[in-house]
Amino acid sequence: MSKEVVVIGGGAAGMMAAISAAEGGASVTLLEPNERLGKKLNITGKGRCNLTNNTGIQELMANIPRNGKFLYSAFSRFNAQDTMAFFEDLGVPLKTERGNRVFPVSDRAFDVSAALERRLKKLRVRLVRDRAKTLEVAEGRIQGVLGERERYMAEAVVLAAGGVSYPATGSTGEGHRMAREAGHTVTPLRGSLVPLRDFGVGKTLQGLSLRNVGLTVFEESRKIYADFGELLFTHFGLSGPLILSASAHMRRFGERAYRLEIDLKPALEERVLDKRLLADFKKYSNQDFCNALDDLLPKKIIPAVIRISGIDPHQKAHDITREQRHSLGKVLKHFPVVIAGPCPVTDAIVTSGGVEVREVNPTTLESKIVKGLYFAGEILDADAYTGGFNLQIAWSTGRAAGISAADKG
Numbered sequence: 001m002s003k004e005v006v007v008i009g010g011g012a013a014g015m016m017a018a019i020s021a022a023e024g025g026a027s028v029t030l031l032e033p034n035e036r037l038g039k040k041l042n043i044t045g046k047g048r049c050n051l052t053n054n055t056g057i058q059e060l061m062a063n064i065p066r067n068g069k070f071l072y073s074a075f076s077r078f079n080a081q082d083t084m085a086f087f088e089d090l091g092v093p094l095k096t097e098r099g100n101r102v103f104p105v106s107d108r109a110f111d112v113s114a115a116l117e118r119r120l121k122k123l124r125v126r127l128v129r130d131r132a133k134t135l136e137v138a139e140g141r142i143q144g145v146l147g148e149r150e151r152y153m154a155e156a157v158v159l160a161a162g163g164v165s166y167p168a169t170g171s172t173g174e175g176h177r178m179a180r181e182a183g184h185t186v187t188p189l190r191g192s193l194v195p196l197r198d199f200g201v202g203k204t205l206q207g208l209s210l211r212n213v214g215l216t217v218f219e220e221s222r223k224i225y226a227d228f229g230e231l232l233f234t235h236f237g238l239s240g241p242l243i244l245s246a247s248a249h250m251r252r253f254g255e256r257a258y259r260l261e262i263d264l265k266p267a268l269e270e271r272v273l274d275k276r277l278l279a280d281f282k283k284y285s286n287q288d289f290c291n292a293l294d295d296l297l298p299k300k301i302i303p304a305v306i307r308i309s310g311i312d313p314h315q316k317a318h319d320i321t322r323e324q325r326h327s328l329g330k331v332l333k334h335f336p337v338v339i340a341g342p343c344p345v346t347d348a349i350v351t352s353g354g355v356e357v358r359e360v361n362p363t364t365l366e367s368k369i370v371k372g373l374y375f376a377g378e379i380l381d382a383d384a385y386t387g388g389f390n391l392q393i394a395w396s397t398g399r400a401a402g403i404s405a406a407d408k409g
Contacts, residue, residue: 163351
């Protein structure tokens with residue numbers, strides 16, 4: 001007789017767990033209250049679904065700032081290349097782009113979720129539109145799940161209910177509540193890969209997108225992160241790929257102060273930039289300084305650059321001194337933004353914090369507290385940087401949890 005397994009959550013980790021358990025011979029019920037499976041998966045990568053990063057295990061772990069070692073076993077059993085082979089076998093051709101980011105050739109996240117749904121149907125996984133409310137535990141062993149609509153008996157349960165980011169997709173924190181009720185510790189939950197609030201610069205530059213700029217993050221006076229790419233000024237502060245990645249390193253808001261420096265001209269060394277400024281000031285020699293930067297910068301950021309430089313905007317370009325020019329160059333290479341804090345966790349791409357991993361077996365993903373209870377995906381206290389790494393955590397932990405849950409040993 002096949003083993004009864006219930007998977008809570010129809011996201012990336014939950015679908016992978018359900019598929020893996022069914023492939024292992026279990027009779028699987030997948031509980032998901034949303035109309036569609038993979039609701040959050042379908043909006044990842046701006047709807048393109050960056051489903052993994054085409055790299056090795058050590059590089060995967062290097063991109064997980066918290067509890068990466070815990071994931072070593074899961075990554076060893078199902079790595080990025082395994083993920084790619086899995087989806088291509090399901091009929092989803094893949095491509096690798098800059099930074100080893102892997103996307104479907106179609107650039108459609110729906111193709112990924114649809115392939116998973118087809119596999120679930122082929123394996124006869126029972127999909128039930130119900131919201132899990134309580135884990136039923138007796139004498140330290142899982143007995144089943146109580147949903148809003150009915151009770152589901154189970155010899156094993158995989159809890160893959162996500163975090164608390166993007167609650168409209170179903171990540172409401174209910175999984176963490178159930179884990180606590182079962183006796184698990186849940187570390188503080190906050191947003192990671194989240195936009196940042198500043199002290200007003202963003203509002204004056206709202207709508208300005210900067211590409212090919214450098215970004216350096218300072219915690220107090222210590223440099224903690226640097227990268228190159230694209231960012232966006234918004235009504236509340238800053239967003240965009242560079243900012244989301246940077247936020248994953250800014251983990252001590254309330255304890256430490258953070259500031260950013262934006263290199264507006266990373267391709268130009270300071271001496272080369274100074275020559276460029278000299279040429280522009282010669283070209284616009286009889287115009288006001290505020291009108292001499294149009295060739296160098298987007299018009300929207302010019303007033304902010306001038307204000308920070310301390311140069312009179314109506315001083316003639318030919319009167320700009322060497323010292324003033326160097327002051328301007330410093331602003332262009334180190335445009336400052338002081339960060340007030342992160343946006344709410346509900347605006348984050350992923351949740352940082354979750355079920356304490358010391359209470360979970362890293363090989364099987366089984367609870368050390370409740371026999372037959374397994375965890376997968378964002379519910380665990382492990383999150384990564386952008387680039388497909390968070391979805392790889394979902395695939396690897398879902399695979400390990402599903403296989404282990406189906407095991408009759």
